[in-house]
Amino acid sequence: MLPVLFGISIAVFAIVHLIPGDPADVLLGQNATDARVKILNKKLGIDRPLLVQYFAFIWDLLHGSLGTSFYNRESVTSLILGRLPETGMLLFGGVLLSILIALPLSILAASKRGAFRDQLVRAIPIVGLGMPQVWVGVMLILLLGLRFPLFPVSGFGETFPERIHSIFLPSLTIAILLSPILIRSLRASMLEILDSDYVLTARAKGISTARITRVHVLRNAIIASVTVLGINIAYLVGSMVVVERVFAISGTGSLMIDSIARRDYPIVQGVTLYFAFIVVLVSLITDLIHAALDPRVVMK
Amino acid sequence: MVSRKKTLGAFFAALTVAATVLVPLSANASPTGDLIFVRSQDFATFDPDLAQNDSLFIQQQVFEGLYRGTKDGKGVEPWLAKSHTTSKDGLTWTFKLRTDVKFSNGSPLTAADVKFSLDRATAGTGWGFINEAIGSVEAPSTDTVVIKTKFQWAPLLADLACFSNSIMPKDFGGKTAAEFFKDPIGTGAFVFDKWTPGTEIKLVANKSYWQPGKPYLNSVTWKYVADDNTREFMLKGGQADINEEPPATNIKSLQAAPNIKVGIFPAAASNYLAFNHKVPALSDVNVRRAISYAVDRAAINKVVYSGLGTPSNSFLPPGVNYYDKNSPGVQFDLKKAAAELAKSKYKKGLKLELLIRGGDKKQEATASILQASLKKIGITMTIKAQEPSVQRVTQKAMEYEMTITGWTMDIVDPDQLLTFGLTPEGGTSAYFTNYNNKKVNEAIKKGQTNVDPKVRAAAYTFVQKQVADDAFMAFTINPPYLYAWTNKITGFFVNPLYSYKMEDVKKG
Numbered sequence: 001m002l003p004v005l006f007g008i009s010i011a012v013f014a015i016v017h018l019i020p021g022d023p024a025d026v027l028l029g030q031n032a033t034d035a036r037v038k039i040l041n042k043k044l045g046i047d048r049p050l051l052v053q054y055f056a057f058i059w060d061l062l063h064g065s066l067g068t069s070f071y072n073r074e075s076v077t078s079l080i081l082g083r084l085p086e087t088g089m090l091l092f093g094g095v096l097l098s099i100l101i102a103l104p105l106s107i108l109a110a111s112k113r114g115a116f117r118d119q120l121v122r123a124i125p126i127v128g129l130g131m132p133q134v135w136v137g138v139m140l141i142l143l144l145g146l147r148f149p150l151f152p153v154s155g156f157g158e159t160f161p162e163r164i165h166s167i168f169l170p171s172l173t174i175a176i177l178l179s180p181i182l183i184r185s186l187r188a189s190m191l192e193i194l195d196s197d198y199v200l201t202a203r204a205k206g207i208s209t210a211r212i213t214r215v216h217v218l219r220n221a222i223i224a225s226v227t228v229l230g231i232n233i234a235y236l237v238g239s240m241v242v243v244e245r246v247f248a249i250s251g252t253g254s255l256m257i258d259s260i261a262r263r264d265y266p267i268v269q270g271v272t273l274y275f276a277f278i279v280v281l282v283s284l285i286t287d288l289i290h291a292a293l294d295p296r297v298v299m300k
Numbered sequence: 301m302v303s304r305k306k307t308l309g310a311f312f313a314a315l316t317v318a319a320t321v322l323v324p325l326s327a328n329a330s331p332t333g334d335l336i337f338v339r340s341q342d343f344a345t346f347d348p349d350l351a352q353n354d355s356l357f358i359q360q361q362v363f364e365g366l367y368r369g370t371k372d373g374k375g376v377e378p379w380l381a382k383s384h385t386t387s388k389d390g391l392t393w394t395f396k397l398r399t400d401v402k403f404s405n406g407s408p409l410t411a412a413d414v415k416f417s418l419d420r421a422t423a424g425t426g427w428g429f430i431n432e433a434i435g436s437v438e439a440p441s442t443d444t445v446v447i448k449t450k451f452q453w454a455p456l457l458a459d460l461a462c463f464s465n466s467i468m469p470k471d472f473g474g475k476t477a478a479e480f481f482k483d484p485i486g487t488g489a490f491v492f493d494k495w496t497p498g499t500e501i502k503l504v505a506n507k508s509y510w511q512p513g514k515p516y517l518n519s520v521t522w523k524y525v526a527d528d529n530t531r532e533f534m535l536k537g538g539q540a541d542i543n544e545e546p547p548a549t550n551i552k553s554l555q556a557a558p559n560i561k562v563g564i565f566p567a568a569a570s571n572y573l574a575f576n577h578k579v580p581a582l583s584d585v586n587v588r589r590a591i592s593y594a595v596d597r598a599a600i601n602k603v604v605y606s607g608l609g610t611p612s613n614s615f616l617p618p619g620v621n622y623y624d625k626n627s628p629g630v631q632f633d634l635k636k637a638a639a640e641l642a643k644s645k646y647k648k649g650l651k652l653e654l655l656i657r658g659g660d661k662k663q664e665a666t667a668s669i670l671q672a673s674l675k676k677i678g679i680t681m682t683i684k685a686q687e688p689s690v691q692r693v694t695q696k697a698m699e700y701e702m703t704i705t706g707w708t709m710d711i712v713d714p715d716q717l718l719t720f721g722l723t724p725e726g727g728t729s730a731y732f733t734n735y736n737n738k739k740v741n742e743a744i745k746k747g748q749t750n751v752d753p754k755v756r757a758a759a760y761t762f763v764q765k766q767v768a769d770d771a772f773m774a775f776t777i778n779p780p781y782l783y784a785w786t787n788k789i790t791g792f793f794v795n796p797l798y799s800y801k802m803e804d805v806k807k808g
Contacts, residue, residue, distance in 0.1 A: 072344040
């Protein structure tokens with residue numbers, strides 16, 4: 001894990017400094033003269049050679065600090081940690097709703113291949129994947145936030161019940177886009193397993209369809225889907241920014257986008273490292289779950 | 301039942317009248333209402349020296365200056381200062397301070413606080429240049445401040461009204477600058493409460509504010525909501541009270557909404573089409589004039605600003621002092637454009653490139669309109685889009701041919717824009733165009749150092765006409781400031797400097 005993060009730290013540092021644009025110029029706005037830009041660059045420490053800056057960054061990192069934001073002079077660590085509840089709940093809510101949608105639908109579809117209900121469920125991924133996140137979010141707001149005001153149109157709330165309430169629509173937006181991927185993978189693996197010899201044997205033994213589905217089919221089908229889900233969660237962490245923007249939730253995704261536009265190097269570096277950490281962590285957890293579900297996989 | 305309702309109604313009406321009459325009498329009657337302000341910019345800092353549009357309007361609710369801009373934006377009025385006198389040579393300005401002003405921590409405002417604040421502002425690396433004429437600030441008594449200028453300097457009061465000259469307690473009340481700006485103390489109507497970076501900032505009423513009866517609101521929270529649609533949904537769904545900068549194209553539908561009010565405020569802001577005079581074709585005044593004539597300002601106004609802006613006739617925006625509404629400028633006229641081009645070396649036409657900010661719909665639309673009209677006079681214009689920060693770097697390095705730029709005034713006096721935008725002293729090669737006209741520079745100097753308003757007006761009228769004749773840039777549109785709020789809100793007003801005073805706003 002550490003070598004991966006170290007490699008990423010070099011890559012992100014190089015890329016961030018390669019982007020054209022000047023943090024001091026962004027900060028100074030319309031009054032930025034060369035003289036003022038120079039003074040501010042010196043203050044921010046970005047007039048130093050790149051190598052010096054990189055070692056300063058690593059030195060701080062080893063001391064547990066990701067530096068200070070150029071934009072609002074807050075500690076990068078606290079800025080990222082401050083956004084974790086938002087991002088975490090959104091991610092959790094989105095994944096939970098996706099599973100709640102995907103699981104029954106896939107079972108329904110796989111229960112009879114080629115039937116109308118199968119065709120219907122198979123159409124969902126095509127429609128679901130074809131809809132842009134922004135549009136889905138806006139439609140949900142218009143329908144369930146304004147037309148029938150059941151949910152707040154945006155924000156994150158103060159108390160826990162408020163948060164659950166306000167996180168529902170954005171989570172649903174994520175679920176509408178994530179569940180099709182799950183449905184496709186779950187349905188395919190369930191069908192494959194339904195055709196397998198051991199299911200045939202079980203049937204021959206007279207075990208009920210419900211039991212076969214629960215014990216043999218679903219458990220084995222989920223193993224494959226856990227990997228698919230894991231990869232997509234890692235992907236979601238970075239792509240959630242659209243949902244965050246539409247619902248005005250300030251998660252890590254919007255922090256990243258804002259900071260790139262502002263050339264706020266310390267934050268871009270910090271958030272990228274944090275993303276990398278999450279991705280590595282999620283794949284670790286995926287492996288662990290995989291091992292727990294599949295006795296053939298042994299963790300060394 | 302009906303009559304009972306009526307009686308109740310009358311009772312409440314009487315109560316409301318009584319309340320409105322009573323409120324101004326009893327000092328600081330307890331403020332009510334929590335206002336939510338949604339905006340597309342994220343608050344960054346309370347330090348005025350580092351302030352940009354993202355932060356300064358919020359800072360101004362906490363800090364105040366000796367002077368402040370009037371509602372029409374053309375002048376200043378005494379604020380924490382009561383009055384001033386000027387010495388005969390025009391170099392010494394003596395100010396009397398109000399004696400009833402307290403900081404939000406309870407300590408009274410003194411001349412020592414003013415001296416500290418102005419000295420800090422002058423030394424500032426961000427906005428210190430505003431005070432370049434100030435030689436010294438002295439505090440001979442607790443309510444007297446004496447400012448000596450290095451030379452005769454007409455814009456001094458306007459400079460003192462600039463947010464950069466906000467008044468704070470001496471030595472930050474014993475704190476470091478960093479500590480102080482995390483929990484600032486000012487004389488303003490609101491006091492800092494809490495800030496969640498990237499999300500929102502909340503201010504609460506200053507209970508010991510010096511203006512009796514104000515503020516009316518209990519608290520104001522500015523929420524950062526980047527998406528235009530989301531801000532509008534929040535307003536319509538009752539999750540926000542005021543929306544800053546609804547897109548011009550949405551104004552009609554907002555005006556039609558029953559519970560929403562729209563404010564279209566005249567702005568001291570201008571959009572320009574900038575020419576890089578280092579480019580051979582654009583060093584030719586006839587080519588620049590031809591392009592300037594070819595800008596279809598009315599079409600841009602209609603398409604980009606839904607007709608809410610006004611076509612520009614001057615480098616100075618209306619709403620700033622000494623703006624000359626009779627300045628001829630250059631207006632859309634394709635015949636004159638063709639005639640100017642015929643006078644140039646490029647009779648047979650030429651190719652030029654326009655640099656715009658990628659993803660900026662206003663600039664994209666403006667660019668296509670310009671492209672179409674330039675084609676009619678034989679100029680083939682290509683459009684190049686760059687990410688906003690990159691576009692600025694390209695502009696500043698003068699590696700562009702034409703680009704779209706703009707300006708929003710920070711002080712009521714035209715001097716800041718004219719010096720910055722037109723003279724070599726501004727440090728930007730005349731706003732990155734490389735324009736340099738000695739007569740214009742001399743006139744600006746004259747306006748700067750002469751306190752007689754007539755002399756200044758003459759100088760600035762000349763400057764406005766001359767830069768239009770030189771077609772140093774094409775002046776395009778003066779966009780308005782757009783705001784939308786629910787009909788629960790009253791008293792919200794934005795002056796041409798984009799500044800608003802939440803102490804005058806009521807909710808309910």
